Amino acid sequence: MLKVTNLKKSFDGRQILDDVNFTVEDGNILTIVGPSGAGKTTLLRCITGLEAADSGTFTIDGKEFNPQDLTSADNVMGVVFQDFNLFPHLSVLENLTLAPTLVLKQERKVAETKARELLKQLGLKGKEQLYPYQLSGGQKQRVAIARALAMQPKILCYDEPTSALDPNLRDEVANLILSLKAQGVTQLVVTHDMEFAKKIADSMLKVQALDQQN
Template structure:
């Protein structure tokens, strides 16, 4: 189980997240929905360690973890803009972090990357650059790159925002397929229909309003 307890985050004196609590069971998909300014992306960035929380604790299977600790690839993230390096090919994008962070050999990283590429229907795209891919293909490469780090939890920031309805449906199928691989997933989205399509449960967040 993944838990967030009493999370608080402010920017320039403005409270974005106040005493937020989350419980996500193993192999569960949680969708986090809410209007712009509700703190969805800030919450995701705190969970993934891209932002340091002002206060609060994170637990995985009862053990406290620090999401900002780069030495442990417990939580992976798929960015809204995909976050692919434009000067690297698909395969280079995927094997970079396993080599640098997990200290895998190039041969081992390539072998695992190819297996993931084949599973997500990207075979033949290995030598292409991001600009040569469609939005749906970029999304799948971003997911493969995250999976290559063997995270226990994957977080998605607006995974369908740049995709048409057909491609959004494909991404939904990928997320549901990953559930079968015992991966816990958190999906931040403004698309309530998509959230309900993929999630075991949905949590709605709203902008924090100061009293008085």
Template sequence: MLELKNITKKFGSRTILNKLNLTIPDQEILAIVGPSGAGKTTLLRCLSGLEKADSGQFLWNNQEFDPTEPSKNNQITGVVFQSYELFPNLTIIDNITLAPRLVLKEDNSQALQTAKQLLHELDLTGKEELYPYQLSGGQKQRVAIARALAMKPQILCYDEPTSALDPALRTKVGEIILQLKNNNKMTQIIVTHDMDFAHQVADQIFTVKALDFKKVD
């Protein structure tokens, strides 16, 4: 279970998150919604360690952790960025294996085995030696998901996963997210403006502006 306790984040004199409290049960999908500027992405960036909260606690299974200091035994969150952030000069297989080799210190054969399995699960077999520019937007997003999963996170976070996708690909992303929940038992957090998508995939919805947390029927 993931718990956020009294998380506060300020930029200068502006308070973005004010003593925010949130609990996410294991293997559930949380959608974070709200208007632009309400703090959705800031919350995701604090949780994933891209921004440091000014105060408050992050707990995983009752153990406090610092998202800004990940380690092999403390890989709590992985992130799928809105713009994918793939390395354009690396092949798809190298995009996926780079961080596990450098950060997790996996040997090349182990990293390759994991990457190929993830590509197979995400219907990307045969794309290993291509470069990002040779892929469609939906394929790039699945590579970004594979890259995040290769780091073996406990929680997978998405920043606006449907923002640039047509309806068919939007449905495909929803299927992948639900598959990760049902087959991989993955806890997931989705920042989105797409309320229809949020209701399609989420167990819980958190509205940042109103600080309102409710269960989805």
């Protein structure tokens, strides 16, 4: 279980997050929704340690957790970035297998088999040997999703995972996320797509820009 308590974050004197509280049970999906500028991505970045929170506590399975402590964060958080962050000099298959072989110490054949399965699920069969510059934006995003899944994280976080995909592929991503739920993976999804959010969510956290609240 992930529990976030009294999370606060400001930039240049502007309060972005003010006493945010939520709990995600093991194996459940929390969607974080709200308008642009409301702090959805900032919240995700604080949870994953990419931004330092001004204050607040993070608890995983009853133990306080510092997302910025890389030692304690190992094998806990996986992140699917909106801007992909793929290695440009590696093929699709190499992007997916690099971390599992180096960090998880998987045998290369095992890592490649799992990577190919993920690529097939995401409609990318046959793209294994292509490089990121040869892919469309939607294809890059699906590779980024597959790469995060390949690390088998305890908690998987997505920043707008469907933003570059057509409706059919959004459904595939939703089905993949729900299949991971069936496997017990806890997931947090930042999205502006309310229909997508409702389809996958066990619970929903709605955030609003603080200067719009009354």
